Amino acid sequence: MGRMTSDLAAQLRGVSLRVTRPRLAVLAALRDHPHVDTDTVIALVRADHPRVSHQAVYDVLRALTAAGLVRRIQPAGATARYESRVGDNHHHVVCRSCGAIADVDCAVGHAPCLTAADDHDFVIDEAEVVYWGTCPDCATARTAQ
Ligand SMILES: [Zn+2]
Ligand SMILES: [Zn+2]
Numbered sequence: 001m002g003r004m005t006s007d008l009a010a011q012l013r014g015v016s017l018r019v020t021r022p023r024l025a026v027l028a029a030l031r032d033h034p035h036v037d038t039d040t041v042i043a044l045v046r047a048d049h050p051r052v053s054h055q056a057v058y059d060v061l062r063a064l065t066a067a068g069l070v071r072r073i074q075p076a077g078a079t080a081r082y083e084s085r086v087g088d089n090h091h092h093v094v095c096r097s098c099g100a101i102a103d104v105d106c107a108v109g110h111a112p113c114l115t116a117a118d119d120h121d122f123v124i125d126e127a128e129v130v131y132w133g134t135c136p137d138c139a140t141a142r143t144a145q
Helices: 003-014 021-032 038-048 054-067 137-145
Strands: 071-073 081-083 091-095 103-106 131-132
Touching: 003 071, 021 038, 021 054, 038 054, 054 071
Parallel strands: 091 131
Antiparallel strands: 071 081, 091 103
16 A cells, blocks of 8 residues: 555544545545546546446545545536545635636635624634636637637
């Protein structure tokens, strides 16, 4: 087991999940390819582990999300995406044209970086913001037309 894989195994043990090949494969796929949808996770995992079923990947994504190792994001009008960068209240910038997604750090100050005008006595631990716009590739394609 390489160092990268043992890091992922430690993440699983840290939330009391058994270390299994499909779980390691999904975590590795998300580490290398953030913000991918379920179909892409399946394709990435099965490229290396052809015997892992679609259902197994669905189950792993659900278990990892419930355990807090994976974050599920779903910009309006897009399919759900998954990432393994969790717990830092980072936000996302989304291209309206092609759907490309990139990370944006917590806006200003300490997480959660947006202070609610009225928190209704909730203990707030996350503020989610989606920045919408046009990615560099789409902007270039538009000027080239
Ligand atoms: Zn784009
Ligand atoms: Zn992200």
